[in-house]
Structures are given as structure tokens and as C-alpha cells.
Amino acid sequence: MGVVAHSPPNFVATQASFGDAFGPGPVMTFAGTPPAGKASGGSGFLGSMNGLNQAVYSYGGCLIFAAFMAEMRHPMDFWKALLCGEIFIYACYLVFGLYVYSFQGQYAFNPVMQGLSPYWWQTATNILGLVTGLIAAGLYGNIGMKVLYVELLQGVFGAPALTEAAGKMLWAGLIPVYWTIAFIVGAAVPQFSLISGFIGALFILSFTYTLPALLGVGFWIRKDAMVPEEETFDPAMGRYAYVDGGFRRYWRGFMKRPFFNTWNIVYMLGGLVTTALGMYSSIEGLIAAFNGKSQATSFGCASPV
Template identity: 50%
Template sequence: MSAAVGIEPLADPREVQIADAEKPDIYQRTWGLQARVDGTVTFEEYVHWAKIERAEEHEANRVYKEMQGPMSVAKVIKGRFSKGIHHEEKKRREAAQAEAIRIARENGTGTDSEGKEKSDAVAVPTPEGAVSEEEWRVASRALRTASWGTMFYLITTDILGWSTTPFVFASVGYGPGIALYVVFGICAAFSGWILWRVFLGLDSSRYPLLSYGDTFFRVYGKKSRHFINVTQSLQQFMTVSVLILACGQTIAQLANESICFIACMIIFMVIGMTLGMIRSLQRLGWLANASVWMNIVCFMIIMVACANYGIDYQAVFASTLIKVIEPIRTFAGPPPDAFQQQAFGFAGQFNGINSLVYSYGGALLFVAFLAEMRHPWDFWKGMLAAQSFICIVYIFFGAFVYGHYGQYAISNIGNAIQPLRLQQVNNVLGLITAFVACLLYFNIGMKTVYIEVCQEVFHWPEITSKKGKLLWYALGPIYWIVAFIVAAAVPNLNGISGLVGALLILNFTYTFPAILYIGYRCQIDAALPGEGFDPHTGVTTRHDSGLKRWVRGYMVNWHINTMNVIYFLGGLVCSGMGTWAAIEGLIAVFGPGGTVATSFGCAAPV
């Protein structure tokens, strides 16, 4: 239910020039990180190099699989702590080269110096300061190490938020609940497919795509990228703040409020600062893996509790409109007003639908995930597996708990189960999984701030350099401290984050991918015979431009583009309705009789 952003940039030379001796027929220019947002690079050039990149990745993946051989448990464990296939490949090449030199010296008749001269004689000379094609390619892909299996765990950790699913069923009933989870699951998967296709079509080592905003830059220009980067940074920052607040509440509950609430939040913040030193998503893969399984244990605990024990009605009365104990009721369709928890009529049902829509939010991070994949073609496997798993979990868990708790299936279902010990175990595991998610959002959000603001605006060194790493370690704690201050100081942060979710999370997941694909498809399909990028001269040829070109591109696949227009408008409608609901809630909270209480104090917020 989130969303994000920039990733750790590839270890790419800042202004690398490929050795002319190796590539004499390719037009030379600045490539790599600095060129990824170069306004002089045309759409056609991005597409040209992306096609070459995909072909090279396909061949590299074939060789990699042959070298790996059959998979084993030991290889899986070793891979979790490996520096990546490119690092291992470099070590193998160096070892092979050393062995070749040793054999040559043993078989030769000259001295070591003569052997060295022979070795040097076979080397291809390159201009001073130039980098060979092979060296540049290895450097540019140094951090692309994640597999599609890692993608499954990262996407599941990013999106999976099953705790509100019983509340959704309690708001809309069995039939609409199952249907809507399937429909929105398909929509979320479609959005992921769009981002995957755009990434494959525009990303290359020469012009790497690192963030959601980069895709919009290459399709719509600089202003769209700035808009995306600002909004995604805000969303991820708010997500970290909300999780700090929520986990502080969990810690306080586990401590029976014997620890000052503000201290509980500080504890979580300090842990986040410490583990926030991890910069690569590959290193977070094993944490995400563990988080998925802990999530499974959590909802199994809740299912056991609701099937065998009673309901904590005080938790229900404290957080819903229901104030009396009645027989448990379930409904195939929308429940009557008397059984709604948050509001009456359509507003009551829409509260549940709102939670359902947000439960698939997370597409914002997909580009960041793709940018760290060794073989991005395989992303669809991890995404499809993750989205299918998430949809099944949502439907099964939500329907199961609703069947036992009926109208008492509240949104914070973990607080409504009995006995207390099971509730505490569930809260501990929930705290850990929330922390992993928080770490993931921080990792991506912090990289976005560093790359898009510090590096691009203030010209800080690359994050892969020694100085860049030190600055990352220094800036990380500041990010956590500011997020902590916001979490503690802003009244009703959850309500405000709901507004941010309606405006941002939903749009990043459903609305923005649709409009992105329309622009991408139009530019691809608008090409005429004789147009395109010439790598020998660096010139892009177009026979026309302007509205005429866009209309021609739209009409080539008008049915696909029209479907995306409808999808885009549907996303805007959902966003508008969610924003309306969030604003109404904020008016009720901050209006007459409301509260402006903050979390600076020992008492936990209501």
C-alpha cells in the first residue's frame, strides 16, 4: 500500500567515453547517470539503446544460467549475501586472466619482464582516460543483481496489507468484496505490466531508468518528472511517518504503557536509523522474504483466534459506530445501516471500498525494483506471482474473518482478537513486518531525495562514490528525525495521510501508469518509414512533429489507447471520491468538538 522511487544508481562513470579503438563507428557522447535526464537525448535514442540492452541482457542471462547450474539451498543462501553476479563475474575473469599469465610464463622461455611484455603486446591499446566497452558495461550494471524471486518478496512486502480486508467485507458484503478485490487486483497487475513494458522500452546502461519520474521525463518531459518526484517523495515520507506513529503505538501497547509513548517512537526511530545504512535492495531481499512469512503467521494467528475465541468488544466500541453486542450477522450484499461501522448509506460502503483500493497501492516502487534487476524481462514473473498471492490472501483472509466476526470485523482487527497473549504475539510480528516495510520506503524515498535533489540540484557526489556513501550515512538519520517530528507533532496524522493516499497512492497505482502508456504508445506508433536514431551520427530523424504526430500515433492502436483513457479517468474518479471522504473526515476531526492533540507526551494518542 505504498508507493516510490529512486534507487541506488548504477556504478556508472560520470562522463564516460567508450574507447574509439573499440567502437569507432558509434557517435561518442556523455552516457550514464548524468545523461539519464539529458534533455537533448531524444525518445528514439532511448528506444534504440534499450533494444540493444535487452538483447545483451538476454545473452548474459543465458550464460549466467549455464554457469550457475542446478539451484540448491546452499546457492540460494549464498546468493542472499553475494555482492552480485557482476562482482562474481569480475572475480572469475581476473582469476582466469591470472591463470593464463601463469601458464604463459611457465611455457615461455623469456624472463618475467619478457613475459610481461608479451602480455602487454596482446592488449588492445586505448586512448588515455578511455574505458573499454566491456569495463564500462560491467561498471554500469554493477548493482543490477536482483532476481525475479527477490521481486516477489519485495513487491509482496511493498503491497500486502491484509489487516483491513475483514473491514472491507463488513462494509460491502461477500459478493461485492470478492468481486472488487479481483477487479482491482487485475487493474493493479495491469499497471505493473505497463511500467514493465515502458521500462523495457526505454531503459539501458547508457541511459538508466532509476525512478518512476524518469519514465515520465522520457515520455512527457522535465516538468512531469519534477511533479512525479516531488509527489512520490512526499508520499513515501508520509508513509514512513505514519509507520513510526503506528509502531510506536504497538510498542506502547506491548509495554502496557509502562514506557512513555514518545520514547516508544524514539526507539523505533533509532532502530530505523541503524538499519537504514543498508543501501542496496539486494541486501533487503532477505528481510522482505522474512517479512512475507511473518505476515502469513500473523493472519494465521488471527484466523485461529477468531475461529476459537471470542471478540474484544471494547476495541470495537472504541473505534466504530457499533455500541451494542448483538448476534453476529454476515451479508452477501451491502449490509444495512445498522451494521455499518464508520458511516451510513453509500458513505459507509465507500469507506470499505476506499480501503480496498489502497490495499493494492505500491506501483510507485516498481521502476526502482526493475532498475536493480539482473534480467528485467523476468519481472513479470515476480509481479504476477506477488499480485496473485496478494489477491488470494485478501479474499481468503477477509472472507474467513468476516464469516466469524461479522459486523464486528474492524479495520484494526489485530486489536479485536482474544486471548491477550495471541494479540501480543500478533502485535510483535506485526511490528517487525511494519518495520521492514518502513525500511523499504525509507530506502527508496531517501534515494529519491539524494539523487533528484542533492545530486542533481546541489551537485553532490554520486551515491556510489566514497563521499556519496558518507553523505548517505549522514543524511539518513536526518530523514528519520524529520519523519519522527512530523509523526509526533501533526495532529491526526492518520487522517492527513489518508488524504495523501487518496491524492497520491491511488494515482500512482492506477491513474499515472495509464497516461504514461498512452504517451509511450503514441510516440512508438507515430514513427514513419525512414525515421529513427542513427548511432553513427547521433542524429534523430523525424518527418513531422506536433499534434499531427501524436494523433497519428494514437490512432495506430486506438483501441488500446482508448482503454487506457477510460482507465485513467476511472482512476481520477476514485481519487476524487477518496479525497472527498478524507476531507470530510478531517473536517469532523478538526472542526467543533475535534482535537488538535499531538503525540509529544507520555500518553498514547487516542
């Protein structure tokens, strides 16, 4: 933040990545949606959605929190740390984003380290970004691969358990494949913000906002539809005796918490709409990224930054 306040934006990076319109010039900031050509993330509605696709990373990941809890020695301590962490992160991201934009305006760059013009400061922050990125990638990659292995490969395709020697060997072989695919996808797209925005809209946003609301509706309707006085569960056979079924049963469960369930449905629909709009804006941006106007190319060795 100190470097941003005492040095100009990295005009070389912005011009190489976004064209001559983002070459050296006066910094301009806007309280509302910037006019065309005055934001590196795009113009108008598409630019605003691309910004939202980046912001979702700050607050995403609800479903994987359950997997984190399963890995912890004291799982119930997690939600307390999560609450404190989210409050702190929320404040930091808001302040940091407003601060950088106030000094760099339309030249604000993602990732922010590449927007610094002093080379040594850029290198130092790149090192910090590389270390924190590797930690995050290793953490989420390990949890994500474990969920994929246990739920899909082991549960559906009958792969050996991770506690067995064959399972450990298969796991060790899948990890390089996972990172190879990630590298190919990252190198194939010339604009970092667009591929991260597409992933944010399709996965991070869906798994944080859409699916939790959908699962919440399903869980509470099924739970509230039970009739403990008349329905029984046979643990020996693993069977639950229902007194009814179909729409009548689901409606009874829904009406036990009508406002709560309605809110979850509206919340889920809002998540679906935002996901669709985010994917649309990212795809439009990806199409524009491959139109030859940017110096950044797929699988290029020389970075324009």
C-alpha cells in the same frame, strides 16, 4: 483467523476509537453497504470509499516495481515472481477479509491485530505485524528515498552522487529526517485508517492505476508516430530529426493503436475519479476524527486500544 473464530471482537478498542455505538453488542454482517452506524469505516458512500482506500494497498505499487527491478541481479526474473505473488496475495486478501468480517461484522478493526480480544494473542500478532511492518517500511523507504535523491536532489538540485563520500553523508542525514516526518504525520492523526486511506488514494492509487496508463499512452503515441523511413537520429549530437509535429503527429501515433490507447485513457480517467473520491472520503473522515467524539487524540501517549 483461528483466534477471530473462537473469541469475541475487541469491544474496548472499537468503543474507544469509534464511540459508544461500537460498544459490546451483537455482531451484524451485511452483503451490501451496511446501514449508518454499522461499519467502523464510516457510513454510506464515504464508508465504502474508505474501504476501497485500504484495499488499494493490497494491489498497489506498479511504478516502484521498475525501481525494484533495477536493484536485482536478475531483473527479468522479477515479473514472474510478481505475477505468482499477486495471484496468491489476491486470493489470500479476499478470503481473509471475508472471513474476518463474517465473525466480527461491524466491529472489524484496522489493523486487524488490534481487533483481537485475547491480550496474549493480540501481543503475539502485534510482534509479527511490527516485524513485517519494519521490513516493508525499510524496503519501500529505501527505494523511495533513493528515487527521490537521484531524481530530485541529484538531478534537479545538483546534490552529489550516492557513490561519493559527500553523497553518502547527505544520504545518512536525510534518512532520520524522513522517518521523523513519517512519525509526526502518523502521530498527528488519531485514526490509523483515515491517514492510510488518504495516502492510499493520493499516492498508491495514482501511482498504480492513473500514472501507468498516462505514461503508456504517451509512450505508444510517441513511438508509433515515428516514421523510420524519413526520420533519423544523430547519436553524436543527440538530436532526432522529425518530419512533422503538433496535433497531426500525435494523431498519427494515436491511430496506430486506437482501441489500446482509448482503453488507457478511459483507465486513466477512472483512476483520476477514484483518486478524487478517495481523497474526499478520507478528508471528510479526518474532519470527523477531530470533532472530539473519539478518545484517540493527536500525539497522545495512552492508546485507546
